[in-house]
Amino acid sequence: MGMISGLWRTMTLGTKSLLLHPMRSALTVLGIFIGVASVIWLLAIGEGISLEAQRQIASLGAQNIIVRTVKPPAEILGNARVASYGLRTEEFDMLVETIPQIARAVPIREIKRMISYGPNDIDGRLVGSTPDYFQATKLEVDRGRILNAADVEKRLDFCVLSKEVAQVLFPYQDPIGRRIFLPEHFDFYEVVGVLKHRTATAAIGGSFAAQDFTKDVYIPLTTMNLRIGSLVMSNRGGNLSGEEVELNQITLRVHRTEDVIPASQLIKDALRAHDKTMAVDTVVPLELLEQAKTTRLMFMVFMGLIAAVSLLVGGIGIMNIMLATVTERTREIGIRRALGARRTNIISQFLVETITLSVIGGIVGVIVGLLCPFFIVLGRDGLVKLLPEQMAVLPANVMEMEPTIVPISIPIAFGISVLVGIVFGIYPAIRAARMDPIEALRHE
């Protein structure tokens, strides 16, 4: 009781003394406030970016292993008229047969093609695959149906459109049952389904390009092999050249997450033949996920250090002010000592004042820190409106990320602000207590 009322008294006294110089106190509080808020903000932004990156990687599937064909550099391809590279169907079969951990394997072939219906056309991407593709890439049907095993088996000329392609080609009609046209192959495909919108995946690492699903037209891979084949000729400025690629990608899914790493090692070994041509790249989302988590930790530490610097600056500000205050209030210290204050009373008086300043700064900092997601999103939207071109350059995980407050950052930030008050307040307080009461009383 006595201690609590004593502390309360010291605190009310401290507040009164601080209110003698409201401006000075406010500015000192500002230093701590900025420090605390920046700890919370920086960690929230870091967490947001990291979570977004993890989300994007996770959307590739943690149990997946993705093997992609990469166009090799020109010096490896040589001057042959037809460049032949990348994954082959026989390799796909070999992987499926020899690697026991594989639960599902999706072969994918992609070609850029003009697609039209009546007067409407679009520079689309023709994707040949199996029904598993829709599940593996998390594509959902909106109307009609997706491709099925029978379509693949019978090499039927059916296709499924992405929502955006359907909107361009069929602005006023129902696309189901109508036939789209591929002018480059003089070929027709009947629309059996339209998909829901799917957000693009971000580019991950250097080799894995961003996946934009908005221009896709899906057909059975067997149909594609039959009608289009692996060799694609193109006429560039009168120079006829061709590319022969059998498969652009194989998405493999293993049974259990623990199988990912051993299976990916087996796959890399099996595809060693491509090592020299560098035509194949294996992407393991799980590895990327682990990397992203490690990166997150480094990011947090880095952000934390920046924030710590601003808290340090705030602390120095407090110390500066308290030293000035102690000098200014020398007389008061003398009076208090004469009236019976022990040195410890003087120390606690000034320490309480410093801590009061830093705690107020801490509380305001936490409140403003909690508003961070709101302000960041507001600011980003504002910038997008103001400078759309500059903002478009920003990577997707900055644009898409939601600042996420790390719960632990609040007690940490607040605790640090109190600590700063103690650490930077103790020296001025001791200086005040060390004063000789006689000298202090004489001070003008």
Added chain:
Amino acid sequence: MTTAAVTATDLVKDYVLKSETVHALRGISFEIPQGDYVAVMGPSGSGKSTLLNLLGCLDRPTAGALLLGDSDVSELTDNELSDIRAQRVGFVFQSYNLIQQLNVVENIQVPLYYQGNIGRKQKQRCRDLADMVGLGDRIKHRPSQLSGGQQQRVAIARSMANDPYFILADEPTGNLDSVTSSEILDLFDKLHHEGRTIILVTHEDDVAARTNRIIRLMDGEIEFDKRTKPISSDPMAAPTGAKELDVEDDIIIGASDVQQQAE
């Protein structure tokens, strides 16, 4: 006979300044009985301030013994001295020395706060003290809202808060005009008549004239220690104030001009 409020025996205080030692007090002895009203006088450099600091337990003597009541304070630690100040000494300063951010009644409470003894009863006592010095209607005022005389009244009330062994007043009228000075001195008289022990450091003869006893210091020694009135002078029974005290004369001049202010 009860113990004296202050007993000083061969009190010595030396200050060491670089290589030189200044002998501020060269072994002085005196006794101040309870209820006495003493003026300590002397030119600057006589050791007046040093004696004040020792009596106020702000400093320790180099040698000799100083008893406040029956406890020796000459060899106490800093904390013990702080506690003695909180419990036994009532300070009144020339420049009032109130704490600016506290109001009247809070200023009066400060010594009690450092005694660690502040309940409802003590707070009431502080309000009563404010009443006693005539500021009962201004207990919420800040020092900056009060005149010099009023501030000194607050300081006197504050010096009484811890019910001290003695009140130690250092030039209490030094910053005041003559009318206000006289009001403040009347207040001291009143306290004296209530039985308080008052030690008043001054260089003004007319202030000293209102006391019962004059100790005059010179070069760190007592030049003279002269009783001008009995210890507890009843203003009605023994109006023995001196209008003009000729200290050099070493003669007690009885005069009736100075009216002791009775209640």
